[in-house]
Amino acid sequence: xxxxxxxxxxxxxxxxxxxxxCGGNNIGSKSxxxxxxxxxxxxxxxxxxxxxxxxxxxxxxxxxxxGNTATLTISRVEAGDEADYYCQVWDSSSDHxxxxxxxxxxxxL
Amino acid sequence: QITLKESxxxxxxxxxxxxxxxxxxxxxxxxxxxxxGWIRQPPGKALEWLALIYWDDDKRxxxxxxxxxxxxxxTSKNQVVLTMTNMDPVDTATYYCAHEAAAGDAFDIWGQGTxxxxxx
Numbered sequence: 331x332x333x334x335x336x337x338x339x340x341x342x343x344x345x346x347x348x349x350x351x352c353g354g355n356n357i358g359s360k361s362x363x364x365x366x367x368x369x370x371x372x373x374x375x376x377x378x379x380x381x382x383x384x385x386x387x388x389x390x391x392x393x394x395x396x397g398n399t400a401t402l403t404i405s406r407v408e409a410g411d412e413a414d415y416y417c418q419v420w421d422s423s424s425d426h427x428x429x430x431x432x433x434x435x436x437x438x439l
Numbered sequence: 440q441i442t443l444k445e446s447x448x449x450x451x452x453x454x455x456x457x458x459x460x461x462x463x464x465x466x467x468x469x470x471x472x473x474x475x476g477w478i479r480q481p482p483g484k485a486l487e488w489l490a491l492i493y494w495d496d497d498k499r500x501x502x503x504x505x506x507x508x509x510x511x512x513x514t515s516k517n518q519v520v521l522t523m524t525n526m527d528p529v530d531t532a533t534y535y536c537a538h539e540a541a542a543g544d545a546f547d548i549w550g551q552g553t554x555x556x557x558x559x
Binding site: 346361431 | 487551
């Protein structure tokens with residue numbers, strides 16, 4: 331089945347820009363969704379279809395996807411952005427259509 | 440407003456069958472395209488997709504767990520039920536159900552999750 335690779339952790343100072351990557355074979359040909367999960371809470375969708383934001387998600391959250399890497403970018407990082415972030419794709423050609431990445435812990439220094 | 444809520448036992452013994460119910464509101468599973476998925480998360484670990492069921496009763500399962508999973512829907516009750524047979528301590532996890540507007544879409548709304556511990 332399709333594999334998504336995320337760095338286990340990313341650290342960033344408040345006010346700076348965090349970039350969380352999600353690697354996969356030709357992931358640019360797939361649609362990528364991103365979720366934020368804070369401790370003890372259910373995941374929340376923050377980016378869908380590579381770069382769209384659900385209502386209520388700050389404009390500081392953006393996404394891109396090309397080649398073998400999709401990226402979640404969080405601008406002007408705040409302490410409240412500290413969380414685990416997961417990428418997810420739909421692999422229509424597979425018998426394992428829903429694939430999650432291993433997750434990235436974002437630490438705000 | 441879409442909401443989902445998982446329910447079921449908090450503790451099951453090894454080899455037993457787990458039955459979880461996802462009760463939802465704010466949408467209908469008879470609406471074209473709509474799906475409900477189950478995802479689990481062992482303590483301190485990543486999300487793992489388990490199963491999906493769609494409005495037309497199309498069902499998808501994680502290949503690694505397919506032999507142990509059954510997903511069904513009761514449209515009249517607004518419920519989706521997941522059963523997992525032969526439970527093992529490694530199945531200890533928080534189990535979530537989530538709404539999908541159409542195949543390939545994101546899981547846009549999630550339930551709060553229910554923690555299931557497998558122990559004798």
